[in-house]
Amino acid sequence: MTSSDGDEIQSTLDYVEENVRFDDVSDIGSTSVKVCYRIREVSESEVNVIFATGAAGRDEEKIGKMITSDFPAVLKSLKNYIESSTFA
Known part of the structure; x- marks a missing residue:
């Protein structure tokens, strides 16, 4: 992911349940x-x-x-990617 000012933000998959849900977490400074x-x-x-989001920190x-x-x-x-992919 990239912020609006061009900084790269690393996200890590926190939980995956195939075809049901996935969660990711990003640490941005102390948040x-x-x-x-x-x-x-x-x-x-x-x-x-x-989708739902939550943030915790300063x-x-x-x-x-x-x-x-x-x-x-x-x-x-994401919708366009899925619709154009061979696995769809």
């Missing part, structure tokens, strides 16, 4: 951000992806807003 994705099958060819409010500001674009990109 830790966790993003949880839930995958829910709607039909054989359609799923919903639900700058949690500021960083939390920064992290979530581009989620619509991130999810659209």
Whole structure:
């Protein structure tokens, strides 16, 4: 992940349950951000992806807003990738 000012932010998968959910954690200074994705099958060819974020630390409010500001674009990109992939 890259911040709006171009700094690279490392994320680590914290939990993976195949086809059900995955969580990642990013440490930004003294603030830790966790993003949880839930995958829910709607039909054989359609799923919903639900995400939730949480931040804890000195700058949690500021960083939390920064992290979530581009989620619509991130999810659209993920959708396009999945729809164009051979495993879809």
